[in-house]
Amino acid sequence: MQPQIPPGGRISGPRLAVLLGSWRQGGSRHGAADLAAAIELHVLDGQLPLGTRLPAERELAEALGISRTLIGAALDRLRESGIVASRRGAGSWVAAPRRRGGGPLMPSGDGLICLARAAPSALPGMAGVLDTARRTLTEHLGEHGYYERGLLELRERIAQRYTDRGLPTSASQVMVTNGAHHAFVLVLRMLTGPGDRVLVEQPTYPNALEAIRSAHAVPVPVALDPAGARGWDIAGIDAAVRQAAPRLAYLVVDFHNPTGLRLDAEGRERLGAVLARARTPVVVDETLVELDYESDPLDGPPPLAAAAGDLAITVGSASKSHWGGLRLGWIRASEDMLGRLVSSRFAVDLGSPVFEQVVLAELLAEAGSGMLAQRREEFRARRDGLAEALSWYCPDWTWTLPPGGLSLWCRLPEPMSTRLAVAAAGHGVQIAPGSRFGVHGGLERWLRLPFAQPPDRLYEAVRRLSAAASSVRGTPAPVATEVPIA
Numbered sequence: 001m002q003p004q005i006p007p008g009g010r011i012s013g014p015r016l017a018v019l020l021g022s023w024r025q026g027g028s029r030h031g032a033a034d035l036a037a038a039i040e041l042h043v044l045d046g047q048l049p050l051g052t053r054l055p056a057e058r059e060l061a062e063a064l065g066i067s068r069t070l071i072g073a074a075l076d077r078l079r080e081s082g083i084v085a086s087r088r089g090a091g092s093w094v095a096a097p098r099r100r101g102g103g104p105l106m107p108s109g110d111g112l113i114c115l116a117r118a119a120p121s122a123l124p125g126m127a128g129v130l131d132t133a134r135r136t137l138t139e140h141l142g143e144h145g146y147y148e149r150g151l152l153e154l155r156e157r158i159a160q161r162y163t164d165r166g167l168p169t170s171a172s173q174v175m176v177t178n179g180a181h182h183a184f185v186l187v188l189r190m191l192t193g194p195g196d197r198v199l200v201e202q203p204t205y206p207n208a209l210e211a212i213r214s215a216h217a218v219p220v221p222v223a224l225d226p227a228g229a230r231g232w233d234i235a236g237i238d239a240a241v242r243q244a245a246p247r248l249a250y251l252v253v254d255f256h257n258p259t260g261l262r263l264d265a266e267g268r269e270r271l272g273a274v275l276a277r278a279r280t281p282v283v284v285d286e287t288l289v290e291l292d293y294e295s296d297p298l299d300g301p302p303p304l305a306a307a308a309g310d311l312a313i314t315v316g317s318a319s320k321s322h323w324g325g326l327r328l329g330w331i332r333a334s335e336d337m338l339g340r341l342v343s344s345r346f347a348v349d350l351g352s353p354v355f356e357q358v359v360l361a362e363l364l365a366e367a368g369s370g371m372l373a374q375r376r377e378e379f380r381a382r383r384d385g386l387a388e389a390l391s392w393y394c395p396d397w398t399w400t401l402p403p404g405g406l407s408l409w410c411r412l413p414e415p416m417s418t419r420l421a422v423a424a425a426g427h428g429v430q431i432a433p434g435s436r437f438g439v440h441g442g443l444e445r446w447l448r449l450p451f452a453q454p455p456d457r458l459y460e461a462v463r464r465l466s467a468a469a470s471s472v473r474g475t476p477a478p479v480a481t482e483v484p485i486a
């Protein structure tokens with residue numbers, strides 16, 4: 001029987017080549033196996049969803065600069081394991097992987113450690129807040145439940161937080177969304193059209209790149225210097241803004257994902273002035289701002305919007321500070337801009353769930369601040385524990401300890417991030433290779449390691465990564481004789 005093609009998109013040869021990064025692991029003799037393993041990694045990682053049509057062999061051979069024979073051999077392997085299916089005349093597509101020998105493709109459950117996401121579990125103490133919120137919800141049951149701007153008491157608390165951080169804000173400048181990512185997509189929809197340029201940091205948050213591309217806009221990268229004192233190359237941003245005339249900028253200046261860098265107050269003044277001069281609207285993504293390990297978040301530098309003025313559209317989130325499962329974020333903008341965003345939202349959705357908003361309003365009240373302070377303490381210890389485990393197991397990897405956020409951005413001893421990700425999957429650790437954070441791939445010397453998980457999991461993950469790195473480099477893994485972290 002001919003295999004059925006599930007519905008799905010198509011990926012071009014050049015795009016797949018970017019995604020695959022430096023996929024060769026074992027030298028030219030293992031080319032087909034390495035290519036098949038790299039494609040499998042992206043299927044398992046969700047980067048190549050079920051049904052995705054793969055490029056024709058000729059197109060992929062051209063994009064990767066290798067022979068069609070090698071592509072054919074890699075596809076044969078993928079067909080054998082059920083990851084790819086093909087039909088004469090219809091090409092090849094991503095299929096549902098078969099379980100090998102009845103077992104899972106990778107260790108799962110307790111065996112698998114996922115370091116591909118930088119997402120912590122819910123704030124301890126959340127369960128108690130749910131009980132309070134359940135009682136408060138009953139007060140809303142007599143109303144219609146559609147709040148396109150969000151519940152007033154929640155918007156007031158979000159606005160107060162901005163005011164306390166040095167950016168006077170009223171509830172009429174805030175709209176609650178279904179997460180910061182949703183907020184960014186709403187802004188993109190309203191402000192950009194096909195072919196418009198969007199200035200981004202390089203590296204940057206991969207889902208933001210995905211959103212820009214699916215809006216048919218073009219990301220324009222400006223490199224961050226992870227080792228530089230300030231990280232942001234303001235002169236470079238100035239030049240890019242003048243030359244590329246982007247329609248929008250997307251920046252993460254507070255505990256940037258993936259580097260963890262933060263722009264200082266003077267840099268914010270200069271950056272705000274550059275954007276204001278060019279009249280470039282900027283989405284300031286503050287998803288990680290509350291995860292400050294050096295000071296109280298209220299004592300940090302003022303929000304970038306204080307320097308960029310009405311051109312700034314700030315997006316925030318409860319995902320990292322409280323819980324991603326609430327799926328709540330927000331937009332803070334000028335009243336005029338916010339009004340336009342509210343109107344354009346009706347084409348997409350009609351508001352966020354009320355119960356979750358009641359929960360978040362409760363969490364943002366005074367009672368929640370103690371829980372958040374505790375979370376900061378805990379994550380600081382996780383960050384330090386991850387760094388210690390890395391010093392022990394991967395002594396030739398380097399990083400700068402980030403002042404906040406959820407990840408270490410590690411420089412590897414050689415360009416091997418994608419190969420390492422493939423090998424790590426075999427050792428039961430999922431990681432996102434550096435290429436995922438670049439506009440055109442690359443960044444093979446870099447790896448993001450989130451520290452959102454408990455120390456014993458992080459320690460075990462690093463032990464496995466060290467073994468995977470050794471297999472990639474052909475050197476023995478260092479043997480730890482002592483447990484470096486509790």
Ligand SMILES: Cc1ncc(COP(=O)(O)O)c(C=O)c1O
Nearest residue numbers: 179180181205257287317319329
């Ligand atoms: C910089 C950044 N922006 C946005 C998001 C998505 O946030 P949300 O869960 O609120 O959609 C993340 C999640 O990792 C992130 O790191």
